[in-house]
Amino acid sequence: MASTVRVPQEERTRAMRARLLEATVELLIERGYAGTTTTLVSERAGVSRGAQLHHFPTKAALVVAAVEHLTQVRGDELARAAADVPRGVRRTRAVLEMLADHFTSPVFTAALELWVAARTDPELLAAVAPLEQRVGREVHRLTVELLGVDESQPGRRELIQATLDLARGLGLANTISDDRRRRSRILDQWAITLADALAEPTPGASA
Amino acid sequence: MASTVRVPQEERTRAMRARLLEATVELLIERGYAGTTTTLVSERAGVSRGAQLHHFPTKAALVVAAVEHLTQVRGDELARAAADVPRGVRRTRAVLEMLADHFTSPVFTAALELWVAARTDPELLAAVAPLEQRVGREVHRLTVELLGVDESQPGRRELIQATLDLARGLGLANTISDDRRRRSRILDQWAITLADALAEPTPGASA
Numbered sequence: 001m002a003s004t005v006r007v008p009q010e011e012r013t014r015a016m017r018a019r020l021l022e023a024t025v026e027l028l029i030e031r032g033y034a035g036t037t038t039t040l041v042s043e044r045a046g047v048s049r050g051a052q053l054h055h056f057p058t059k060a061a062l063v064v065a066a067v068e069h070l071t072q073v074r075g076d077e078l079a080r081a082a083a084d085v086p087r088g089v090r091r092t093r094a095v096l097e098m099l100a101d102h103f104t105s106p107v108f109t110a111a112l113e114l115w116v117a118a119r120t121d122p123e124l125l126a127a128v129a130p131l132e133q134r135v136g137r138e139v140h141r142l143t144v145e146l147l148g149v150d151e152s153q154p155g156r157r158e159l160i161q162a163t164l165d166l167a168r169g170l171g172l173a174n175t176i177s178d179d180r181r182r183r184s185r186i187l188d189q190w191a192i193t194l195a196d197a198l199a200e201p202t203p204g205a206s207a
Numbered sequence: 208m209a210s211t212v213r214v215p216q217e218e219r220t221r222a223m224r225a226r227l228l229e230a231t232v233e234l235l236i237e238r239g240y241a242g243t244t245t246t247l248v249s250e251r252a253g254v255s256r257g258a259q260l261h262h263f264p265t266k267a268a269l270v271v272a273a274v275e276h277l278t279q280v281r282g283d284e285l286a287r288a289a290a291d292v293p294r295g296v297r298r299t300r301a302v303l304e305m306l307a308d309h310f311t312s313p314v315f316t317a318a319l320e321l322w323v324a325a326r327t328d329p330e331l332l333a334a335v336a337p338l339e340q341r342v343g344r345e346v347h348r349l350t351v352e353l354l355g356v357d358e359s360q361p362g363r364r365e366l367i368q369a370t371l372d373l374a375r376g377l378g379l380a381n382t383i384s385d386d387r388r389r390r391s392r393i394l395d396q397w398a399i400t401l402a403d404a405l406a407e408p409t410p411g412a413s414a
Contacts, residue, residue: 030327031327032323032324032326032327032328033241034240034241034324035327109326112323113323115379115382115383116239116319116320116323116382117239117241118383119239119316119382119383120237120238120239120242121239125383128383129383129384132383133384155396155399155400158392158393158395158396158397159396159400161389161392161393162373162393162396162397162400164376165373165376165377165380165393166369166372166373166376167376168375168376168379168380169371169372169373169374169375169376169377169378169379170372170376171376172322172375172376172379173372173375175322175323175326176322176325176326176332176335176336176339177336177340182368185365185368186365186368186369186372188365189362189365189366189369189410190365190369192362192410193362193366193369193400193404193410196403196404197400197403203396203399203400
C-alpha cells in the first residue's frame with residue numbers, strides 16, 4: 001500500500017540528499033578523502049550524476065555538506081552515549097569510556113580525513129574549522145556536566161581539556177593499529193588520576 | 208677550490224637521494240599526501256625525472272624511503288631536544304614542553320599525512336606502522352628516562368603513555384588552528400597532576 005502513496009517532491013529531495021551525504025561519509029571512512037570521488041558517491045547513493053550535480057555542483061560543495069551532516073551525527077551520537085553513562089563509583093571511568101568510544105568511532109575517522117585534508121585546502125578549512133570547534137565545545141560541555149566539575153575552580157578546566165586531548169590522541173593512535181587493550185589500561189589509570197585531581201581543593205596543591 | 212674536486216659517484220648519489228627525500232617531506236607538509244606528486248618532488252629537488260625514477264620507480268617507493276628518512280629525523284630531533292631539557296624543579300614541565308614541541312613540529316605534520324594516508328593504503332601501512340611503532344617506543348623510552356620513572360611500579364607506565372597520547376592529541380588539534388595558549392595552560396596543569404601522581408607510592412592510592 002505504502003508504495004502507491006505519492007511521496008512529496010520535497011521529501012524525496014531530502015532523502016536523496018541524505019543518501020548522498022551518507023555515501024560521502026562511508027567513502028571517507030573506506031577510501032579516505034582523496035579516494036572519495038563524486039562518481040563513487042553517486043554510484044554508492046544510487047543517485048544519477050545529473051541529480052547529484054544539481055544538488056552539489058562540486059566535490060567541495062558535497063564535502064562541506066557532509067561535514068555539516070557529520071557534525072550533526074557526532075553530536076547526536078555523543079548526546080545518546082552521555083544519556084547512557086551509569087552513575088556511581090565507576091562514573092569517571094564510564095565517562096572516559098564514552099569519550100574513547102567517540103574518538104575511535106567511524107565518524108571520528110571520517111572527521112579526521114576531513115581535518116587532515118582541510119589543513120592544505122583553504123576552502124575546506126573554512127567549513128571544517130568552525131564545525132570542529134562546535135563539536136569540541138559540545139564534547140567539553142558534556143564531559144563537565146557528566147563529571148559534575150566546577151570549572152570556576154583553578155585547574156579544573158585544563159584537566160577536562162587534557163582529558164579530551166588524551167582521548168583524541170588515543171583515537172589517532174587507533175586509526176592505524178587496533179590498540180584496545182593498551183587504551184583500556186591507560187583509561188583505567190587516567191580515571192584514578194583524574195578523579196583524584198578533581199577531588200583536591202586545588203589540583204596539585206599537595207605538590 | 209672545492210668545486211674543482213671530483214666528488215665520488217657514491218657521494219653524489221647519496222646527496223641526490225637526500226634531496227629527493229627532503230623535497231618529499233617538504234611537499235607533504237605544504238600540500239599533503241595527495242598533493243605530493245613525483246613530478247613536484249623532482250622539480251623541488253632539482254633532480255631529473257630519469258634519475259629520480261632510477262632511484263625510486265614509484266611514488267610508493269619514494270614515500271616509503273621518505274618515511275624512513277622522517278623516522279630518522281624525528282629520532283634525531285628528539286634526542287637533541289632531550290639533551291637540552293633543564294634539570295631542577297621545573298623538570299616535568301620542561302619535558303612536557305619538549306613532547307608538545309615534537310608533536311606540533313613540521314615533521315609530525317608530515318608523519319600525520321603519511322599516517323592518515325596509510326589508513327586506506329595497505330602498501331604504505333606496511334611501511335608506516337613498524338616505523339611509527341619505533342618512534343613511539345623511542346619517545347616513550349626518552350620520557351621515562353628524562354622523568355626518572357620506575358615503570359615497574361603500578362600505574363607508572365600508563366601515566367607515561369597517557370602523557371604521550373595527550374601530546375599527540377594536542378599535536379592533532381594544532382594542525383588546523385594555532386592553539387599555543389590553550390596548550391600551554393593544559394601542560395601547566397598536567398605537569399602538576401603528573402608530578403603528583405608519579406610521586407605517590409601508588410598513583411591513586413589516596414582515592
